[in-house]
Amino acid sequence: MKGMGMMPPRQSKPMSEINVVPYIDVMLVLLVIFMVTAPMLTQGVKVDLPETTSEPIQSDKNVESIVVSVDSNGAYFMEIGDESSQPMALESVRDRVSKILAQRSDREVLVRGDENVGYGTVVRLMAQLQAAGASNVGLITEAPAGNE
Template sequence: MRGMGMMPAHRRKPMSEINVVPYIDVMLVLLVIFMVTAPMLTQGVKVDLPETMSDPIQSDKDVESIIVSVDSNGAYFLEIGDENSDPMSLGEVRTQVSKILSERSAREILVRGDEHVEYGTVVRLMAELQGAGATSVGLITEAPSTEN
């Protein structure tokens, strides 16, 4: 029999663990926030283009280029080497480029857009090319004429 002033029968040890559940919750909330805001940050980029002539793109002769053209009516054409395609839809362009890049990813992709085509048409094309697996896309332009 223990006395009243003696040690209690059931003694609790101090807890030496850190409860990490709230930290995991905060981390998951931050992850969701960054996943939602990251695409919004890359949607629009303000670019001030210089008013000068650009140097031509240096390309490897052993790497075959894929040229996607957009005519003034908004029709898309695919040029691979010496082969030209018939007019195709944006979805068909993405499918064809995806197939080509899956066979050989070390290909140059260039976009040739008519000067009268809407800017949004070229942007949609570049987004589809990115979705097809293109890591970089070049734009084909003509040098400005020196006529006054």
């Protein structure tokens, strides 16, 4: 009886597969971290919007809006997409909006005015936006707390 009870040792080949389970775990943790932190990354100017009931503006999702904000001190800020600016003069706002609309005239222009700012400040801003070539200017408001 040849080799009874004695098996020759097997030659094991090196494993050529990568264990991806730890990488999947790391990717899921990163996904959760980014999902939690992404809403906190929004930047903007602190503005107390007037509360009123109004119909939402129908906007084209492919076109970024130009948002001009007026804070309670009457300072002007521009927001284009995710980019926010420093306080600027009214003439600078007009010049910058004019240059942007000259390149792409289909952008919508929205005004976010603090409820404590004077009416004349917002009207002067809207007049300058119209002079810059904005044919339609929308006003951003917040829904009252009871109407959700």
